[in-house]
Amino acid sequence: MLRTHTCGELRINNVTQTVTISGWVQGVRDKGSLLWIDLRDRYGITQITIETENAVKDIVDTARSLGREFVISVTGKVVERYSKSDKLETGEIEITPDKIVVLNSSITPPFTIEDSTDGGDDIRMKYRYLDLRRNPVRQNLELRHRMAIETRLFLDKLNFLEVETPVLIKSTPEGARDFVVPSRMNQGEFYALPQSPQTFKQLLMVGGFDRYYQIVKCFRDEDLRADRQPEFTQIDCEMAFVEQEDILNTFEGLIRHLFKSVKGIDIPELTRMTYADAMKFYGNDKPDIRFEMKFVELNGVVKGRNFKVFDDARLVVGICAKGAAEYSRKQLDELTEFVKRPQIGATGLVYARYNTDGTIKSSVDKFYTEEEVKKWAVAFDAQPGDLMLIMAGEENKTRKALSELRLEMGNRLGLRDKNTFACHWVIDFPLLEWNEEAQRFFAMHHPFTSPKPEDIALLNSDQVGKVRANAYDMVINGVEVGGGSIRIFNKQLQSQLFDLLGFTKEEAQAQFGFLMNAFEFGAPPHGGIAFGFDRLCSLFGGAEVIRDFIAFPKNNSGRDVMIDSPSPIAQAQLTELGIDLKKN
C-alpha cells in the first residue's frame, strides 16, 4: 500500500496514528538541526518534520537528497505541531517519519509548480503535465468535472437520456469547415467529424427519444482566433413535444441548478429580451446586463444645428456613464482612441460632461448651446456627475461601435465584476441573414430552425428578411453560453428553407435527404439547445480563457505542442488510405 491517507487529509484527531502518505516534494527547508519537507498531492500539502540529531541517519540522508518534484512515500507518526499554520488545512499537524522511500526522482522542472508560476504560456503548454500539477489549473478541471456531474444529475432527474451520437459522420458544406477522415475500406470516400450532433439529435426525436442530452466533443476546422479550439465540448440537448417556453424553462432550470450546486449562488429567474431590443439598447445580440448604460437615440434632439457629423448620420446614439463627468481630457482622449481602433472603426466620439455644479460642457460647444445639450441630458436621464458619450454614423456599424465603448466603460467603471452573474435570454432572432458577398440568405442559426408560425407567411414575400425564428440564446455577462431553436419538423417547410438558402433539390437531398425522409414518418414537434461547455466552465471559474479549462488544449495554430501533433504519417499509411499529398 503506497498510502493510507492523502496529503490533504490529516487533522488534529489523527495525532498518534501511524500513516503513510505519498506525493511530490514541494520543497525542503534544512535548518541543520531541523529539516522540513512539504509533501504535496492533489488534495493538499502535509509537513514532514525531521529532528536531524534524533533521527535515523538513513532518513536524514534521504531527506537531504531530495529535490523539487521528487516522488516519495513517507511512513510515520502524526504529531501535533508546535507552531501551527492556518494557511494549510493540515496546518495543525506534522509527520515524524519512520521511513522515507523515494519512488521516483525528478530533474528540475522548467518552471515552478506554484500557484503563481514563473513559466510563460508556451513552456507551460509544452510541459502541460507539469502545469496540471499547479492548483489553479487543477481546480479549473475539478470545476469542470463538477459542472458535468451536476448537469447530468439535473437532466437525469428530468428523464433526459444521454445518448452517444457518432463521431464518424458525413461532410456537409453548410456552416464551418469539416475535419474529414479518409476511409481505408471505402477508398476515395471520407467521414467527417461532427460540428455538432444536430441532425442526429433531431433523428432521436423522430425516434421517440423525447428528451436527449450529451456532453460531447465537436469539431470545427476554422482559422483559429484567439481562444478557439478545433475540438470543443457542448452540452447538447433536444426535447420533443415542446414549445419554446418549455425549453427556456427547462434550461433556465439547468443553469440555476449549476450556479446553486457548483457555486452556491442563487440566480434569479432569467429575464428575456428580444433580439430587436438587444440591438436597439445594447447594439449587441449578447448584451452584458450586469450594468444598465442603455443606448439612447438622439436623432430627435441633435439634428439641424449645422453639425455635419450628426446631420449626415443615419443614427446618433449615445450612452450615459454614471459618475464619470470628472473624466480627464486624457481619459476622454483614450476613449476616442479606443473607438477609432481599426477593430472598432468609428471616426470619432462626442462627449458632454454634466458637471456636479449643474453646468454641462460638451465637445461640440461650437454647435450646441448649453440649453440644447441639457435636452440631451433629459433624453439620457443624466444626473449631475454623469458623462454622456455619443456616436454617429451608419446604423449597424454605429451600434456595434457604441456597444464596444459601453463594455469598455463598464470595465473602467468597475461594473463588470467577474463574481457577479447576470443571466438572461435573448429571443426572437431573425431566421435569415443576408450575405452581401454571396448575394444570398444564410441561416442565422442553422437551416433546421423554425420560423415563428406567425411569420411563416412572410417567407414567400419580399419581407423574408424580417421573418423571426423561434431561436434563443442564453447570455451570461455578455457571453453567449448557449443557443438553440425550435426545429422545423415538416418536410415541406424544411424543403422551402433549403430553397431559400440556395440549395438545389439535389444538394438538399444528397446532404440532408436522410433527415427529410425521416420527417415523412411522423416527426414530432421538437427543439433544443447547446451550451458551449468550455466557455461555461471558464465563466463559472471567473476566467476569460477557455484553454485554462481544457486538460490538453491546442494552441492557436491548432497544434498540440506537447505531443507535437499534427505530424507527418508514413507513406504506407497514405497508400493504404488511397491518398497522396499534393505536390507543390
Added chain:
Amino acid sequence: MLRTHTCGELRINNVTQTVTISGWVQGVRDKGSLLWIDLRDRYGITQITIETENAVKDIVDTARSLGREFVISVTGKVVERYSKSDKLETGEIEITPDKIVVLNSSITPPFTIEDSTDGGDDIRMKYRYLDLRRNPVRQNLELRHRMAIETRLFLDKLNFLEVETPVLIKSTPEGARDFVVPSRMNQGEFYALPQSPQTFKQLLMVGGFDRYYQIVKCFRDEDLRADRQPEFTQIDCEMAFVEQEDILNTFEGLIRHLFKSVKGIDIPELTRMTYADAMKFYGNDKPDIRFEMKFVELNGVVKGRNFKVFDDARLVVGICAKGAAEYSRKQLDELTEFVKRPQIGATGLVYARYNTDGTIKSSVDKFYTEEEVKKWAVAFDAQPGDLMLIMAGEENKTRKALSELRLEMGNRLGLRDKNTFACHWVIDFPLLEWNEEAQRFFAMHHPFTSPKPEDIALLNSDQVGKVRANAYDMVINGVEVGGGSIRIFNKQLQSQLFDLLGFTKEEAQAQFGFLMNAFEFGAPPHGGIAFGFDRLCSLFGGAEVIRDFIAFPKNNSGRDVMIDSPSPIAQAQLTELGIDLKKN
C-alpha cells in the same frame, strides 16, 4: 403546451382530470360504434376511446383519418376503463377526447413498430430512427444511460475526476491502424483519432491527477469482424500511488455497484485466476466460469496403448460433460463436426460414455479396455451418466479447440444462462507475445505495461518470454469486459521495453518522447483499466450484439447506411487539405 402528461403516466387516481397527451398512433381499432386509438410515446401506451355516436363529428373524422405512426395530441378526460387491461401500466384508465390535433402525418413505415418487428437487419439500420421507436431498442439505450450515470456516481464518490482527453492526437504505428485527419493549417501533416486515451491518462497521473476516468469514444481502423465498430466507447480509468491490489479492489467495487444499482443483483467478491491456470484449465484467457467442466490432462493415462493419435500428441486433454452420457450417436457426430470446422480446425474427437449402469463405452475401444478407460473416468472424476470428450494434438491449438467445445457443451447443457453472471479476474498475463511472422516480441497488453518486479531480472535473459506482467482482465461470462495494467513509470525501464519491442531509439523518441520526457519529472507509480462500454452494456442487457446498444451503429463495412457515410467530398475540400485521391 403539447402535453400535460406522458402516455405512460396516467393511473386510476387521475380519473376525472382533463389532460393532454401527445405521441404516435400505435394503432386504431374501429368497431363502428366504438373506436380506440392506442397512443404511444417513450413512456408507454394510453388508450383513447371514442363512442362514435356521442362524439363530435370532427373528432370521429379525425380519428378515422389516422394512420400508424401519425403524431397527434389528444386533450380529454381520464375515465376508468370498463374492461381493464393488466398488460399496460395505464390499463385501468382511458381517455375520452375533447380534441385531437394531428401534429404530423406519417407514410407507412417499412416495418412494424412492435417489440417483435417484421423488419430485417438492413432495413432497420437504414431507418434506424424508426427502429429506435421500438421498446427493445429504446430499453437498451436506457440501460446504457443508466450504466453511464451509475458509473460516474460511483467513481465521483471515490474522488475520481472525469477529464476529457483530446480526440485529435498523433498517429502511432504500434497497435491497430489509426484513423487519420489531414490538417489544413499544417498541410502534409495529420492528426490521428485515439485508439484509447492511454498516453494522456498516464500524463494526467504525472500531472498529479491521481484518480481519472472518462467515458470516451475510441477509434480503430480495423477490418471489421462481426460485431466490431470503428468507433466504440470505453470507461477509461487510471489511478496513481496504487498497486495492482488497489485497482482490482476499486473496479471490482465498480462492477458490483453496477450490478446492484442497475440490475438489482448482488455479485459476490470476484475470484482471481492466473493466466497460466486459465489456459491450463479452460484453454482460454477469458474463461466462462458459470460452469465448471475444467480441462483434465490425460497424457499420463492414455499413452503407450498403440493409439497413434494419442501417442503422437503433445497433449491429450479432455472435459467431462455431466449427465451427457446419453448423447445419441447423431449428437456425438455433431460435436465431432463442430470441432472439425475450419474455425476450430481439430482433426477429431474421442469420447467415452460413462453409462448410468456403470459400464463405460468409448469411441476407441479398439485400443483401450474398459478397465483402462475407467482410469480416465477417475482422472475426470466422472460419475455414471457423464460424457468424457477428449482431444489431442499440439498444445496451444488443442487447448483452444477444446475451449470451443467446452463452451459449446455449456450451451447445449443449458449452463450458460444469460441472466446468471459469473465475474472474475484473470491476472499475471505474460508481458510479451512472440510473433512468428515478424520474428519479434509484441506487447501482449501494450508497451506501457509493467513487468512484475520479481520478473524484471528475466528481461535480459533468454527467459524473457516468461516475464509476467502486472496486467489483469475482468471477465464476465466468458467475455473480457475490461483490462488493464500497472504501468511502467521509470524512463529507463520504459526505454528497455521499447528496445525489446524492436523500436529504435529514434522511433521511440519520435512517437513516445513526450511520455518518456514526462517520466523524468517525478512520475508516480500508476496503473489503470479500461472497460469496453458497448460490450458491458450488451452483457447487462443479456444480448450478444453490441450494435443493439449503440444508437447509430455502423455496419460491418464501417458504413452508416442511414446517412450514407463515408461519402465523396468536394474537390475544393481536398485541395484545401493539400491531398489528392490516388489515381488507380
